[in-house]
Amino acid sequence: MLYINCPHCGMRSQxxxxxxxxxxxxxxxxxxxxxxxxxxxxxxxxxxxxGKHLELWQHISGCRQWIKVERDTATHEIFRTFxxxxxxx
Amino acid sequence: MQKYxxxxxxxxxFSNHENWDLAWKDPTPKEEYDVVIIGGGGHxxxxxxxxxxxxxxxKVAIIEKGWIGGGNVGRNTTIIRSNYMHDxxxxxxxxxxxxxxxxxxxxxxxxxxxxxxxINLAHSDAQMNAYARRGNSMRxxxxxxxxxxxxxxxxxIPMADFSENVxxxxxxxxxQPSAGTARHDAVAWGYARQADSMGVDIIQNCxxxxxxxxxxxxxxxxxxxxxxxxxxxxxxxAGSTNILAEKLNMTLPIETxxxxxxxxxxxxxxxxNVVTFGAGHFYVSQSDKGEMVMGGDLDGYNSxxxxxxxxxxxHVLTEGIAMMPFLSKLKMLRTWGGIMDMSMDGSPIIDKxxxxxxxxxxxxxxxxxxxxxxxxxxxxxxxxxxxxxxxNAGYSLNRFSTGHLIDEKGLGTKTWIS
Numbered sequence: 001m002l003y004i005n006c007p008h009c010g011m012r013s014q015x016x017x018x019x020x021x022x023x024x025x026x027x028x029x030x031x032x033x034x035x036x037x038x039x040x041x042x043x044x045x046x047x048x049x050x051g052k053h054l055e056l057w058q059h060i061s062g063c064r065q066w067i068k069v070e071r072d073t074a075t076h077e078i079f080r081t082f083x084x085x086x087x088x089x
Numbered sequence: 090m091q092k093y094x095x096x097x098x099x100x101x102x103f104s105n106h107e108n109w110d111l112a113w114k115d116p117t118p119k120e121e122y123d124v125v126i127i128g129g130g131g132h133x134x135x136x137x138x139x140x141x142x143x144x145x146x147x148k149v150a151i152i153e154k155g156w157i158g159g160g161n162v163g164r165n166t167t168i169i170r171s172n173y174m175h176d177x178x179x180x181x182x183x184x185x186x187x188x189x190x191x192x193x194x195x196x197x198x199x200x201x202x203x204x205x206x207x208i209n210l211a212h213s214d215a216q217m218n219a220y221a222r223r224g225n226s227m228r229x230x231x232x233x234x235x236x237x238x239x240x241x242x243x244x245x246i247p248m249a250d251f252s253e254n255v256x257x258x259x260x261x262x263x264x265q266p267s268a269g270t271a272r273h274d275a276v277a278w279g280y281a282r283q284a285d286s287m288g289v290d291i292i293q294n295c296x297x298x299x300x301x302x303x304x305x306x307x308x309x310x311x312x313x314x315x316x317x318x319x320x321x322x323x324x325x326x327a328g329s330t331n332i333l334a335e336k337l338n339m340t341l342p343i344e345t346x347x348x349x350x351x352x353x354x355x356x357x358x359x360x361x362n363v364v365t366f367g368a369g370h371f372y373v374s375q376s377d378k379g380e381m382v383m384g385g386d387l388d389g390y391n392s393x394x395x396x397x398x399x400x401x402x403x404h405v406l407t408e409g410i411a412m413m414p415f416l417s418k419l420k421m422l423r424t425w426g427g428i429m430d431m432s433m434d435g436s437p438i439i440d441k442x443x444x445x446x447x448x449x450x451x452x453x454x455x456x457x458x459x460x461x462x463x464x465x466x467x468x469x470x471x472x473x474x475x476x477x478x479x480x481n482a483g484y485s486l487n488r489f490s491t492g493h494l495i496d497e498k499g500l501g502t503k504t505w506i507s
Contacts, residue, residue: 001400022344043489044502046343074393
């Protein structure tokens, strides 16, 4: 069982969360010229890192907020959690 | 190579079975090969076998980080089927079914192929309609499909829950009678033994550290056991695809996820077929030893752990008990996990890459085991001829850019998030 420290609600079990994928993916800016490659990278291509991975989770059975979680994809250790709009240093 | 036969079995009995030849050698890597296959799993071993058998290319090495057959070919639920709706998947898998039927003879190794049939259960009228459509598509591609009503399903699997007041009543099902199971380890060992006998070097405990690429062309690989030159390199590493892609500065439409499976204690024969639950994601069959072999959903977040987490297992088995209540009486014997190369449309990639001499075989999602022979056969063709075969033409890497996705379930990208 993973325990995720929701920045809004505190420590909760993974059963309350749903997963949203890689949080480092940025949607291309709307008002500039966008190449097919940029769209591919946004929609399909993923690094799928082994080790530290910044990812989105939604506290679906809690505050329903999207949050960012820094987790190790090999050991499942969770290092830090952030609010969705928080900058990650 | 020593042939496995009843005659040799009897003969070796006189020497207490102590004089059998080794099934494959343990060579040190040579300086150079025509083809290097990275990944000594089912697909890699099959690729090497078909390179030698179909294309007469025997200066081949298989480079495996651990031991052969220790990844997903040793961790799956052994199901073999071709019950796909889309032409690309259906024709590819049905070609594989033919190879499965001949495999034990072809490899001189009993892979215990058991065409016991697979039944996908339907739990609503809409699902019955969808199954009728898929069944018709299958039959148009020459694949056997039978639409069963509730009574017919009840005759085949009376132990399923046919009571009236259940959340997901069984309306019927779609059956592919020629689908089945095989002994997974035997597939890896059978391919390894034959490939080795034709001159392929199976190099274990050898990790790929990097690639030697110059002027857009592959020249070789760097490994924990030294540098190896190669004219062509095939990547066949399932859940480790992204790790190797990063060394090649490639970003792929693949995410690595964890899938669990489990077996119960062995019981007397109760289930003749493979059965899948239609209102969730659960499948079950009974092994020859009597264990109920079960699996279902991914754990749901990127993972390289090769071991699972209990909430998902509980969720999957809840579905299983809803479908066949007797499963709740069984004790769990083993659970395990493997890491899946989940592609963004749920279908695989077997293709050339932008690097000359580098070939890619990945994106098998949950369905890699059944594809082993067809994947090896088409990948060998793609490498040997430097062009894709018509069977894997649809499994291109650029289909994500061009919009030619093969989205069997119609779920869009990230088909595993549902």
